[in-house]
Structure formats: structure tokens, C-alpha cells
Amino acid sequence: DGGITQSPKYLFRKEGQNVTLSCEQNLNHDAMYWYRQDPGQGLRLIYYSQIVNDFQKGDIAEGYSVSREKKESFPLTVTSAQKNPTAFYLCASRRGAEGNTEAFFGQGTRLTVV
């Protein structure tokens, strides 16, 4: 069935290591998004992509990188430059970037860096 899948649900990494979070959608959506959520806080936009091979920085892009080589995939790499990477990461997609389309979210990846 159609949807947006994030994997893994829980991820543990040692400090100083890069880690890549997976986000896949089979909804044929053009736009995809990555958010970070800290305990008790709202969602903050990291990167977004309106179309394949194109992406833009969100509000907190420092220490993160993305790629959009395929329409259905938008992986997020948390680099060692990210000062405080432990957080809940959410991926979303929309049919298009226009304003009258709703976003669909994955179930999130909880990253813990020790």
C-alpha cells in the first residue's frame, strides 16, 4: 500500500560518525521534506526538495546534507559537524510544492548519538 517509510525507527551512533537516515515514498510525490524535532518542541525544517535533482536549505541545515537522485528517495546525512544530532527526525512528502496539497509524514527515526 502507498505511503512514506522511514528506516530505521531507532538508530544509535557514536559521536563523530556520519549517519544516513532513509526516507522512501511510493506516492509519486514531487516534494519531500526533512524535519528535526527535539523533546517538547515543534518541527524545524532541515532541507526540502521540490523536484528530483534539486533541493533547498531549510531553517537549520548546518551539519546536514541531502540528495535527491530519485523521485521516491530523499536520504538525510547527519554529519559529524552537527553539534547536537540526538533528536527525532521526520520525513514528509507532498504531491507538489503548491499550497493546496497536504503533506504525508513518515513515522520518524529517533537518532541517539553517544
Place this chain on the structure above:
Amino acid sequence: DAKTTQPTSMDCAEGRAANLPCNHSTISGNEYVYWYRQIHSQGPQYIIHGLKNNETNEMASLIITEDRKSSTLILPHATLRDTAVYYCIANPFGGEGTSYGKLTFGQGTILTVHP
């Protein structure tokens, strides 16, 4: 995107209507008002959206003021499972610009439904 302002938290008794306000006084003519909710440790879920007219679906109703500077999400008969964080956001219809395609969330309102 227009900035939205919501109360930090609200309470509601089970079975009663929950009315969640949102202020978006800087909203532009091409921005839709969207509502999502997030149950603890899950991804947000779309509820409803509107541009000018009031909207209703199986989950909720959305009342938008005539000047479009504020809106209210109404859950007509709140249940314990409606306890969640509710986000109101304004999203451009389209066109070029620095915020085209950007989808930003605020802090939301924590709604607690009690027995």
C-alpha cells in the same frame, strides 16, 4: 510563509467540542491555512485545510474569519484519542519566491482531552 500564533496548551472534556484558535494576521491572499496533529512520538497527520471558506470533513471543521487573519479548528466531539499537539500553518498557493515550496511548522497547541 505567514507566521502563525497558537496557544501553548488547552484542555477539553471528553464528548465536548474542542475549539483550537490560530492567529495568522500576516497571511497573504494566496496562502492556505492547514491543520495537522501529532500524537506522541508519531509523524504528524493532516486534518483539514482551507483558503477562504469554512471547511468540514470527517475529522473536523475549519472556520476562517472573513478577513482571514485567524481561524478555528473544531473537533465536534472530542475523545481521549484526540489528545495531541495541533499545528496550524499557512502555506503559499504557488508561484516563485524564496518561500515557494517551503513548509514550516510552529510550536503548536497541546490539546489534552480529559474524562
